[in-house]
Amino acid sequence: MRSPTPVCWTRGPPQRYTRGAVTSLDALPLHTPALVAALHLEPREATWLRAVGLVEGCSVTVLRRAPWSGPLHVRVAERTELAIDRALALHVEVSPITGARP
Amino acid sequence: MTETAIVTLVGRPNAGKSSLFNAVTGAHAKVGNFPGVTVDVLEAQVPISESEAVRFVDLPGVYTVEGDTDPESDEGHARRFLEELTHHQTPAVIAQVLDATQLELGLRLTLELRRRGLPLLVLATQHDALIAQGFELDATGLSEALGVPVVATSAREATVRARVLEVTAEAARLKAVPPTDSIDVEALAKRVLQPRVDAKEAFARVRARTERLDAVLLHPLLGPVFFLAFMTALFAAVFFIAEPVTGLIDVLNQALGARIEGALGTGWVSSLLVDGVLGGAGTVLAFLPQIVILTVALELIDASGYLARGTFLVDRLLRFAGLGGRSFVPLLSAHACAVPAISSARIIRDPGQRLRTILVLPLMTCSARIPTYGLLITTFFAAKSVWFRGGLFVALYFAGLGFGLIASLVLGRTVKRTSQPLPLVLELPPYRVPQVAVVARVGWRAATRFVRDVGSVILIAAVVLWALLTVPGPSAGTPPPEATPRVVAMYGSLAASVGRALEPVTTPAGFDWRLNVGLIGSLGARELMVGTLGVIFGIEDTGDDPAPLADRLRDARRADGTTAYGMATALSLMVFFVLACQCISTLAAVRRETRSWRWPLFVFVYTYGAAWVLSVVVYQLASAAGL
Numbered sequence: 001m002r003s004p005t006p007v008c009w010t011r012g013p014p015q016r017y018t019r020g021a022v023t024s025l026d027a028l029p030l031h032t033p034a035l036v037a038a039l040h041l042e043p044r045e046a047t048w049l050r051a052v053g054l055v056e057g058c059s060v061t062v063l064r065r066a067p068w069s070g071p072l073h074v075r076v077a078e079r080t081e082l083a084i085d086r087a088l089a090l091h092v093e094v095s096p097i098t099g100a101r102p
Numbered sequence: 103m104t105e106t107a108i109v110t111l112v113g114r115p116n117a118g119k120s121s122l123f124n125a126v127t128g129a130h131a132k133v134g135n136f137p138g139v140t141v142d143v144l145e146a147q148v149p150i151s152e153s154e155a156v157r158f159v160d161l162p163g164v165y166t167v168e169g170d171t172d173p174e175s176d177e178g179h180a181r182r183f184l185e186e187l188t189h190h191q192t193p194a195v196i197a198q199v200l201d202a203t204q205l206e207l208g209l210r211l212t213l214e215l216r217r218r219g220l221p222l223l224v225l226a227t228q229h230d231a232l233i234a235q236g237f238e239l240d241a242t243g244l245s246e247a248l249g250v251p252v253v254a255t256s257a258r259e260a261t262v263r264a265r266v267l268e269v270t271a272e273a274a275r276l277k278a279v280p281p282t283d284s285i286d287v288e289a290l291a292k293r294v295l296q297p298r299v300d301a302k303e304a305f306a307r308v309r310a311r312t313e314r315l316d317a318v319l320l321h322p323l324l325g326p327v328f329f330l331a332f333m334t335a336l337f338a339a340v341f342f343i344a345e346p347v348t349g350l351i352d353v354l355n356q357a358l359g360a361r362i363e364g365a366l367g368t369g370w371v372s373s374l375l376v377d378g379v380l381g382g383a384g385t386v387l388a389f390l391p392q393i394v395i396l397t398v399a400l401e402l403i404d405a406s407g408y409l410a411r412g413t414f415l416v417d418r419l420l421r422f423a424g425l426g427g428r429s430f431v432p433l434l435s436a437h438a439c440a441v442p443a444i445s446s447a448r449i450i451r452d453p454g455q456r457l458r459t460i461l462v463l464p465l466m467t468c469s470a471r472i473p474t475y476g477l478l479i480t481t482f483f484a485a486k487s488v489w490f491r492g493g494l495f496v497a498l499y500f501a502g503l504g505f506g507l508i509a510s511l512v513l514g515r516t517v518k519r520t521s522q523p524l525p526l527v528l529e530l531p532p533y534r535v536p537q538v539a540v541v542a543r544v545g546w547r548a549a550t551r552f553v554r555d556v557g558s559v560i561l562i563a564a565v566v567l568w569a570l571l572t573v574p575g576p577s578a579g580t581p582p583p584e585a586t587p588r589v590v591a592m593y594g595s596l597a598a599s600v601g602r603a604l605e606p607v608t609t610p611a612g613f614d615w616r617l618n619v620g621l622i623g624s625l626g627a628r629e630l631m632v633g634t635l636g637v638i639f640g641i642e643d644t645g646d647d648p649a650p651l652a653d654r655l656r657d658a659r660r661a662d663g664t665t666a667y668g669m670a671t672a673l674s675l676m677v678f679f680v681l682a683c684q685c686i687s688t689l690a691a692v693r694r695e696t697r698s699w700r701w702p703l704f705v706f707v708y709t710y711g712a713a714w715v716l717s718v719v720v721y722q723l724a725s726a727a728g729l
């Protein structure tokens with residue numbers, strides 16, 4: 001159980017994963033429903049985040065962004081609301097649900 | 103009494119574990135609408151028959167029991183207990199506390215717990231909240247699907263205790279085997295959550311309430327403004343509401359002192375009672391109302407769900423200062439007392455941020471500083487308007503916060519630097535109306551604890567100090583002209599000699615031997631400052647009528663007959679109290695959490711060093727300005 005904290009929790013350099021409709025969570029417009037496509041994170045951090053509730057395949061909506069690159073307020077799977085770091089959101093890949101009304 | 107089973111409450115943070123624990127065991131574990139209230143393992147025995155009892159254990163919340171975790175975090179503490187549980191002699195039962203309004207997430211943890219091979223049962227709590235959202239849980243269906251007992255309950259219903267005890271007794275007899283089947287939690291959650299007739303509207307109604315509040319409280323402009331206004335109002339309330347009450351208790355103190363002197367004369371017995379007991383402990387007791395107001399307000403922030411929102415609001419600022427959003431929780435609770443706040447730093451996931459938070463927590467304005475601030479303001483700023491005094495009091499709170507941020511900014515560049523601190527992830531729970539009974543009990547317990555402290559530690563310290571001000575020391579000192587024999591004895595006492603020996607260091611800051619004795623007396627606990635001054639100036643007061651401590655301080659003279667203290671001294675002393683970590687319990691807590699002597703020593707040295715330097719600066723500047 002005892003293990004040192006990784007110095008780095010991301011995988012790869014920070015980048016927006018924009019391929020067609022797929023984008024990173026921090027670039028998702030407000031109140032646009034999307035599905036979590038992938039977590040580009042260290043396995044340990046990804047495991048914890050999945051346990052908290054941000055799992056591949058679940059729905060996610062950005063409710064608001066704190067100013068000056070502060071955290072995002074997101075709703076996950078309709079019943080959970082999270083404050084998450086914008087730096088983290090950069091590594092969460094989402095695909096907007098097409099046809100859904102914003 | 104023999105223990106027949108250990109029932110460990112496991113569940114996601116904020117699921118309602120501590121509420122159930124309290125309901126079943128009658129304990130008073132802290133409860134709050136925030137994920138991460140409990141940071142320690144709590145235990146309580148519940149008798150189930152004449153000779154048998156069950157031990158209930160309340161753990162910090164965990165999101166998962168598999169994979170790695172930081173052993174120093176709150177989750178780490180819970181996980182360690184669970185690892186050790188398998189080696190116990192007594193039959194162990196895991197009771198998963200599952201928030202019924204977040205069924206799917208809770209069920210994922212259930213599957214992990216099922217794999218542990220310990221007897222498992224599920225307490226689906228907050229069923230009342232689920233019903234308010236327009237749903238009902240099919241406990242039988244869920245129990246059949248999982249193969250473990252399931253109870254749908256609520257910590258606020260009357261029968262909860264009996265139902266939990268019944269099902270745990272049953273579960274203790276079960277032998278669990280790790281299951282081989284896997285379950286689709288999403289489908290299962292859909293199946294066992296049964297919508298009531300008005301499900302859609304009810305769910306929308308509950309959500310709309312939280313959304314409406316968030317629209318204001320998390321608004322980029324209104325949110326911070328409301329937060330600052332709320333904190334300012336709170337600190338001001340501590341001053342304005344409590345001032346008259348404090349004055350009243352002070353008057354009662356005087357009257358009682360006069361009665362004692364009337365009955366016993368002015369011998370040493372009467373001096374011990376009036377100067378030692380009343381002057382020392384009684385003066386501190388007058389600050390009871392402030393401490394209750396502060397505790398209740400902080401409890402309301404906890405219970406409503408605003409605490410998590412505060413984290414969202416200040417994350418950016420705290421990250422700039424080298425801390426993180428989660429540091430907000432210990433920083434805020436340190437305004438009551440730093441000791442539990444240091445433990446609650448376990449909820450900070452990033453080790454660097456956690457350490458730096460612990461190191462700056464002693465700078466937050468804890469309630470033990472209130473008596474000194476109150477005394478200094480009423481004594482030396484009596485001529486100023488009440489708004490000035492209230493403003494000064496509030497400014498002292500923000501000074502603590504400001505110095506804390508500066509210190510963390512410096513530490514952030516030096517201590518445990520990481521290029522990429524762990525990111526903030528925090529659940530924002532729905533708002534709840536605080537329960538009056540719970541809030542009242544928290545306030546009541548703060549009051550009784552304070553009275554008990556005054557009656558024990560502070561009383562003993564005041565009496566010891568009175569004695570040290572009586573036994574002769576190596577140097578005689580120069581008492582004021584026309585001093586009574588008792589005052590001459592005090593000037594030649596052991597305590598006075600020590601205080602005078604420190605004068606070369608403290609004179610630049612404006613502190614004479616009497617204040618030095620106060621500072622030494624408050625080395626271990628800062629609330630002793632006022633008590634100590636109460637004793638010293640109680641002895642020195644030779645008038646017929648015992649005067650309030652404020653008058654005595656204002657009238658205090660130096661050996662040459664000039665006024666001893668003024669506003670410059672008061673400001674200097676305030677700055678000293680803002681910065682110095684005059685609290686043994688805090689240092690012990692830092693030692694416990696960091697598992698080293700290095701950090702408590704560091705805290706002691708840096709806070710006292712900064713306190714001395716800034717006190718000197720303030721005193722010199724204020725004196726030059728003619729204050």
Ligand SMILES: Nc1nc2c(ncn2[C@@H]2O[C@H](COP(=O)(O)OP(=O)(O)OP(=O)(O)O)[C@@H](O)[C@H]2O)c(=O)[nH]1
Nearest residue numbers: 115116117118119120121134138139140163256257
């Ligand atoms: N309506 C309702 N609210 C509940 C119930 N049980 C707990 N709560 C509330 O849920 C919040 C969390 O309760 P706690 O008992 O502190 O939860 P916990 O699981 O111990 O949380 P941590 O210690 O933070 O992991 C508090 O605001 C409680 O008042 C319940 O049965 N019904």
Ligand SMILES: [Mg+2]
Nearest residue numbers: 119120139140
């Ligand atoms: Mg708890």
